[in-house]
Amino acid sequence: MNNLRRxxxxxxxxxxxxxxxxxxxFVIFPVFFALAMAFTNWDLTHREPLAFIGLDNFRRLLWGxxxxxxxxxxxxxxxxxxxxxxxxxxxxxLALMLAGPVGGSNGHARAGxxxxxxxxxxxxxGVVILLMRGWTDAxxxxxxxxxxxxxGAAIGSVFFRTLFYLPYFTSGVALFILWxxxxxPDIGPINAGLSFLIEHIQAIIPGISAAKVELPKWLSSxxxxxxxxxxxxxxxxxxxxxxxxxxxxxxxxxxxxxGNNMLLFLAGLGNVPKTLYESAAIxxxxxxxxxxxxxxxxxxxxxxxxxxxxxxxxxxxxxEQARVMTxxxxxGTTVTLGYQLYIVGFEEFRxxxxxxxxxxxxxxxxxxxxxxxxxxxxxxDGEIES
Amino acid sequence: xxxxxxxxxxxxRSTAKSLIRLIVLALIAMxxxxxxxxxxxxxxxxxxxxxxTHLIPKQLQRDNYSVVLNLKSPREPxxxxxxxxxxxxxxxxxFIASWVTLLQLITSAMAAYAFSRLHWxxxxxxxxxxxxxxxxxxLMLMIPNYLIMVKLQLVNTYSGLIIPAAFSAFGTFLxxxxxxxxxxxxxxxxxxxxxxxxxxxxxxxxxxxxxxxxTLAIFTFLGNYASFFWPLIMIKDSWxxxxxxxxxxxxxxxxxxxxxxxxxxxxxVAPLIVLFVLLQKHLVRGVQLKRP
Numbered sequence: 001m002n003n004l005r006r007x008x009x010x011x012x013x014x015x016x017x018x019x020x021x022x023x024x025x026f027v028i029f030p031v032f033f034a035l036a037m038a039f040t041n042w043d044l045t046h047r048e049p050l051a052f053i054g055l056d057n058f059r060r061l062l063w064g065x066x067x068x069x070x071x072x073x074x075x076x077x078x079x080x081x082x083x084x085x086x087x088x089x090x091x092x093x094l095a096l097m098l099a100g101p102v103g104g105s106n107g108h109a110r111a112g113x114x115x116x117x118x119x120x121x122x123x124x125x126g127v128v129i130l131l132m133r134g135w136t137d138a139x140x141x142x143x144x145x146x147x148x149x150x151x152g153a154a155i156g157s158v159f160f161r162t163l164f165y166l167p168y169f170t171s172g173v174a175l176f177i178l179w180x181x182x183x184x185p186d187i188g189p190i191n192a193g194l195s196f197l198i199e200h201i202q203a204i205i206p207g208i209s210a211a212k213v214e215l216p217k218w219l220s221s222x223x224x225x226x227x228x229x230x231x232x233x234x235x236x237x238x239x240x241x242x243x244x245x246x247x248x249x250x251x252x253x254x255x256x257x258x259g260n261n262m263l264l265f266l267a268g269l270g271n272v273p274k275t276l277y278e279s280a281a282i283x284x285x286x287x288x289x290x291x292x293x294x295x296x297x298x299x300x301x302x303x304x305x306x307x308x309x310x311x312x313x314x315x316x317x318x319x320e321q322a323r324v325m326t327x328x329x330x331x332g333t334t335v336t337l338g339y340q341l342y343i344v345g346f347e348e349f350r351x352x353x354x355x356x357x358x359x360x361x362x363x364x365x366x367x368x369x370x371x372x373x374x375x376x377x378x379x380x381d382g383e384i385e386s
Numbered sequence: 387x388x389x390x391x392x393x394x395x396x397x398x399r400s401t402a403k404s405l406i407r408l409i410v411l412a413l414i415a416m417x418x419x420x421x422x423x424x425x426x427x428x429x430x431x432x433x434x435x436x437x438x439t440h441l442i443p444k445q446l447q448r449d450n451y452s453v454v455l456n457l458k459s460p461r462e463p464x465x466x467x468x469x470x471x472x473x474x475x476x477x478x479x480x481f482i483a484s485w486v487t488l489l490q491l492i493t494s495a496m497a498a499y500a501f502s503r504l505h506w507x508x509x510x511x512x513x514x515x516x517x518x519x520x521x522x523x524x525l526m527l528m529i530p531n532y533l534i535m536v537k538l539q540l541v542n543t544y545s546g547l548i549i550p551a552a553f554s555a556f557g558t559f560l561x562x563x564x565x566x567x568x569x570x571x572x573x574x575x576x577x578x579x580x581x582x583x584x585x586x587x588x589x590x591x592x593x594x595x596x597x598x599x600x601t602l603a604i605f606t607f608l609g610n611y612a613s614f615f616w617p618l619i620m621i622k623d624s625w626x627x628x629x630x631x632x633x634x635x636x637x638x639x640x641x642x643x644x645x646x647x648x649x650x651x652x653x654x655v656a657p658l659i660v661l662f663v664l665l666q667k668h669l670v671r672g673v674q675l676k677r678p
Contacts, residue, residue, distance in 0.1 A: 008504045008505050008506055008583065009506045009507070011500075011504055011582075011583040011584075012500040012504040012505075012506040012509070013506075015496040015497060015499050015500035015504065015583070015587070016496070016497050016500045016512075018492070018493045018496060018497075018553075019493040019494065019496060019497035019553055019558060020497070020512075021553075022493060022550075022552060022553025023516065023519060023553050023555060025534070026527065026531055026534070026549075026550045026553060027519045027522060027527060027553075027555070028519065029530070030526075030527045030530030030531050030534070031519075031522055031526065031527070031530075033530040033533075034526050034527070034529060034530050037529070037530070094414070097407060097410065097411055098411075119405065136440075136441075136442045137440055137441040137442055140441055140442055141416075141441075144416065144419075144420075144423065145412055145413075145416055148412045148415045148416065148419070149408060149409070149412045152408055152411060152412055152415070153408060160411050160414075160415055161670075162662075162663075162666060163415045163418055163419055164414070164415070164418055165662070166418065166419075166422070166659070166662065167418060167421075169608070169658060169659075169662050169669075170655045170658045170659065170662075171612070172611075172612035172614070172630055172654075173612070173614060173629070173630035173631075173633045173634055173654075174629075174630075174633055174650070174651040174654035174655050175421075175651070175655070177633060177637050177647055177651055178421055178424075178425050178648070178651050179421070180637070181428075181644050181647065181648070182421060182424065187436075187437055187438065187439060187644075188439075189424055189439060189441075192439035254417075254418070254421075258418060260673045263670055263673045264673065267673075312521075312523075316523045316524070316525055319525075319615065320614045320615070323614075323618075323634070324634055324637070338525055341525055341528075342615070345528070345529050346532075346619050351529055351533075354529055355526075355529060358523070358525055358526040358528075358529070359526070361523055361525060361526065362522065362523055362526050365521065365523055366521065369521045
């Protein structure tokens with residue numbers, strides 16, 4: 001064995017050389033460089049001579065002169081993190097709907113399909129009527145709905161899985177620009193849809209028709225669900241509502257709900273032994289009891305893993321969306337930690353201070369990683385055995 | 387597979403319930419899909435109609451696409467051709483993402499082979515170091531790497547975008563996991579016949595790792611096609627913009643021209659949708675393989 005090791009060592013070095021050289025040059029060296037920078041007042045505009053200043057950058061960020069901006073971006077990041085559990089719960093629900101426990105017979109499926117095709121036939125008749133009356137938009141929406149139903153019934157859950165995954169797969173600047181226009185307060189379809197709904201609800205329930213409902217201003221509003229004032233961050237009724245942060249949060253849920261998390265949940269559900277469902281059914285367990293006793297224990301490790309990964313991504317993220325949709329505004333309410341790093345580093349050129357921010361972000365994610373590792377190793381071993 | 391059966395035969399065994407499930411799923415699919423449909427429909431509207439909220443264009447204006455590609459002047463009077471290079475950005479993005487994908491596959495596959503198949507002292511320690519670099523946030527590397535690029539005079543070049551992205555600890559990890567699942571009896575037999583590690587790598591391991599390589603290729607290509615932060619700080623010259631950066635400037639200069647922006651967005655997203663539909667199977671398997 002030792003002989004083999006010696007013989008293969010040169011080969012191993014040859015295979016490793018390109019990758020190791022790159023990782024050292026562009027990952028390992030930069031990390032230590034960033035660490036060193038964080039202890040200097042390095043500033044590309046040369047406001048002061050370069051010097052080692054110890055932990056002063058961290059002091060300035062955490063309770064010194066930079067702290068208001070820093071904590072504001074930290075709170076904005078935390079606010080967006082509200083979307084993480086919502087998105088994960090949504091992914092789980094979608095996965096459960098797409099992969100319901102198997103049972104019943106094939107003949108039954110055929111009967112079900114007939115009923116569905118019949119219902120969809122009626123639906124298409126409705127679409128034709130809408131078209132004849134000249135309501136093209138309504139006809140389009142109804143037609144789309146029934147097309148999705150028919151395609152879903154014909155292709156099965158793969159059809160929905162594909163559709164749900166699409167926003168995640170294509171997410172990027174183009175979709176952020178798309179959402180910026182969807183959120184337009186006057187001509188955007190979201191507010192158009194909301195005002196349509198409100199009008200009709202008011203028509204049905206006469207009591208509330210007097211109340212004038214104000215539509216959210218979305219990306220140009222500092223309102224939020226915690227009612228935080230944009231500068232002082234203290235709660236105030238005046239700022240309660242839906243604003244830029246909520247807009248980004250909702251879009252984030254739309255982007256991630258059907259993404260990798262859903263696929264991981266689907267894989268996790270596939271690993272639950274079918275016999276357990278059968279015995280649960282024999283024991284007469286209800287839906288909720290089956291979920292809690294059979295499904296959830298198998299999904300808990302996956303959920304934990306997803307939670308860690310998503311939390312890490314959340315504390316580093318938010319820059320791209322905010323840069324494209326709001327440029328950090330209004331009143332700096334969409335500046336996340338990552339965005340703050342960009343502003344300090346690449347707009348104000350204060351590299352020392354920016355490196356300190358990057359180290360704080362790293363330490364936050366490190367906490368999640370360590371938690372994930374403690375738990376993840378156990379999970380990993382289990383995966384290999386099964 | 388059983389997807390279809392499981393979908394029509396929920397435990398409840400009742401057709402009504404599976405019909406309700408279908409309707410709920412279809413409603414969610416509407417919410418997920420409508421932004422895309424709105425994007426396509428708006429991209430076909432004339433300017434005046436894009437300012438209104440109806441969905442279906444009363445008058446189709448397919449010119450929007452050629453206007454964005456700079457082949458035609460906008461219909462609205464008094465306007466010249468847009469001063470953007472959309473076609474060039476398209477090329478840049480695909481060119482850069484392809485190069486990064488190719489290089490990253492080569493470096494990762496070679497390293498993965500050394501980590502999974504060859505025996506050498508300290509192998510596991512080095513691999514653990516590799517793994518631990520995966521938890522370093524990309525944000526942290528931006529400033530030092532930018533300074534390195536300044537030193538190497540690669541700012542505002544293709545190489546500056548391609549070279550730092552050509553190495554990946556994650557790719558190495560993914561392919562190593564995949565190669566570990568290939569039975570060792572194959573390369574042992576080849577070794578008996580006197581094949582060198584390089585021959586074993588190119589003739590046995592690489593062909594057998596194809597599914598893993600395809601998965602990594604998709605993710606790498608996708609990640610670099612959509613890459614934003616790094617090109618944003620690296621590229622100053624509008625001829626060298628990638629699509630995301632180009633889209634950003636397009637949006638900030640022509641923000642009111644919703645119909646043109648949506649035409650650009652459709653063209654931006656279209657290759658991804660094609661890629662996705664073609665490679666869906668690999669992708670789903672890949673994600674499930676990605677679990678550490």
